[in-house]
Every structure is written in C-alpha cells, then in structure tokens.
Amino acid sequence: MLDYAKVIVTGSPISKSNFKLFNMHGRAILPYNSGKYHDRYAIYEQEIAFCARLQNPNIVLSQSLIAVLKVFYKSEKRHPDTNNITKSIFDGIEKSGLIVNDAQITRLIIEEFYDSKNPRFELELFGESRYNMKYEICTKKILDEPKEYGPPSNKKNSYLSKKSTFANTKEAAEDSKIHCSICNKVINAENSVTANNGKMRICKDCIKKLF
Structure with missing residues (x-):
C-alpha cells in the first residue's frame, strides 16, 4: 500500500483568494487564458500538479493522510496569509492525481520560513495506516524577540479606532x-x-x- 509522498515546488507560493474574479452573476471564477495577471493562479496550480506527478510517478494516495507543509517565502515583510496558502497547494495536488480528494487530509502542520534565494514549499504526505503524529509546545530556554504584527493597510484605520476606543473605555x-x-x-x-x-x-x- 502506498503511504508516503513528497512534493517540492520552487517559486514564491501564492494564495488562491488573491486571483478570484466574479462573473456577471456574482459567481467567483478563476481565469486561466484571459492574458491578464489573474491567469497567474491557474498557471501556478498547473505547475503544482505537474511537479507532484513528476516527483511521484505512478503513486496514488487514497487513504486518510497527515500533511506536513513547510512554506518558504522570499520576503519576511510581504507575503500571503499562510492559512490561505493550503487551499492553493492542495487544489494543485488533487489535480495531479497524487491524492483522490483534499478531504483526505485529516491532520495538517504548517510551518513558515524565509529563504530569499530559494522560495518554495515542501509538502510531505503520510498515510495514517502506518504513521502517527505527535507534537508538543515547549518553553524556549533563550527567548527570542517577539515579532509584532500590525493590521493590513485596508484595516489600519479601523484597528486604530478600536484601539483608541478601548483605551478611552479603560481610562x-x-x-x-x-x-x-x-x-x-x-x-x-x-x-x-x-x-x-x-x-x-x-x-x-x-x-x-x-x-
């Protein structure tokens, strides 16, 4: 029984949500041959499918799976929301035929990294019939500087307004x-x-x- 596969796709990962258009009925569509920027997602999905099949010939995973996804962004400051990346990737993996349906993914670990010279994602799939997953959260012996995040530019004014209201209420x-x-x-x-x-x-x- 086949129970393991690994896929590596080079290039900056992109999110499906950034490339949706809507037709005259308000229905979301993903263009692939418009000749415009929005075709980029469909091309990226095809690239994922091609790499998945090329790197795992004659493999079809049909059982429930544990997925470990490592996403390497080019820039620490500007990149898509990692939570939205998973949909983009698994759509391409499903299209390749490596898995039957992305509903097979019953457990998922996502890790975010940065590599300016080689942005990519690395996905490992483990069959649950053979593999199990253990994880723990532990306290670091040497603490790192916290990475502080601000709101997106389109929500910044709303965030500042709420923050000011909270401060005034507290006072x-x-x-x-x-x-x-x-x-x-x-x-x-x-x-x-x-x-x-x-x-x-x-x-x-x-x-x-x-x-």
Missing part, C-alpha cells in the same frame, strides 16, 4: 473607581469617610492609623 473605568486619598487603594463608598468638604475620601484602615 473611564479607572477614573470611575474610588481611591483612598492616603494609601490610594481602591475602596467602596460604604467602607470610607469623606474629608476636606468632600474633596478627600479615606478608607477605614487609614482612619484607624490616623487615630
């Missing part, structure tokens, strides 16, 4: 709390007394210390 909530004028602890109105014509509020613990 308003802090302002509404009652603090002891001496120890600055948050207190309840019932467990405190006012002083200086109502300008100060002092908790009972501080009152005891004063007297």
Whole structure:
C-alpha cells in the first residue's frame, strides 16, 4: 500500500483568494487564458500538479493522510496569509492525481520560513495506516524577540479606532473607581469617610492609623 509522498515546488507560493474574479452573476471564477495577471493562479496550480506527478510517478494516495507543509517565502515583510496558502497547494495536488480528494487530509502542520534565494514549499504526505503524529509546545530556554504584527493597510484605520476606543473605555473605568486619598487603594463608598468638604475620601484602615 502506498503511504508516503513528497512534493517540492520552487517559486514564491501564492494564495488562491488573491486571483478570484466574479462573473456577471456574482459567481467567483478563476481565469486561466484571459492574458491578464489573474491567469497567474491557474498557471501556478498547473505547475503544482505537474511537479507532484513528476516527483511521484505512478503513486496514488487514497487513504486518510497527515500533511506536513513547510512554506518558504522570499520576503519576511510581504507575503500571503499562510492559512490561505493550503487551499492553493492542495487544489494543485488533487489535480495531479497524487491524492483522490483534499478531504483526505485529516491532520495538517504548517510551518513558515524565509529563504530569499530559494522560495518554495515542501509538502510531505503520510498515510495514517502506518504513521502517527505527535507534537508538543515547549518553553524556549533563550527567548527570542517577539515579532509584532500590525493590521493590513485596508484595516489600519479601523484597528486604530478600536484601539483608541478601548483605551478611552479603560481610562473611564479607572477614573470611575474610588481611591483612598492616603494609601490610594481602591475602596467602596460604604467602607470610607469623606474629608476636606468632600474633596478627600479615606478608607477605614487609614482612619484607624490616623487615630
């Protein structure tokens, strides 16, 4: 029984969602011979199918599969959403005949890397009848600098607006709390007394210390 295959396709991986057009009925289509930029996805899908079949001649995986996908982007700053890449890749793999249907993929691990000289993806397929998958999340002994992500340019204003609203709400909530004028602890109105014509509020613990 065939239970393993590996496919490597060179070039920057692209996402299917970036190349959809819509016909007059609002239905999504993927052109392949329009002579325009949108043909690029269909060509890429055909390239995946060709490489998959060339690298795995006479192999058809028909059982449920574990997939390990490593995506190597050319640039760390600009690349498609990795979660959207999987659909593009498995459409091409299915078209090659290497698998029967992409629904066979029951477990999937995706890893993102960067290689400016050799962008590509590497896909390994393991038959579940023979292989199992184990994984664990562990704490690093030496911490890396966190990679901070900002919102896409078309959602930046919305993100900043939400962030500002959250900050203002948080400040308003802090302002509404009652603090002891001496120890600055948050207190309840019932467990405190006012002083200086109502300008100060002092908790009972501080009152005891004063007297």
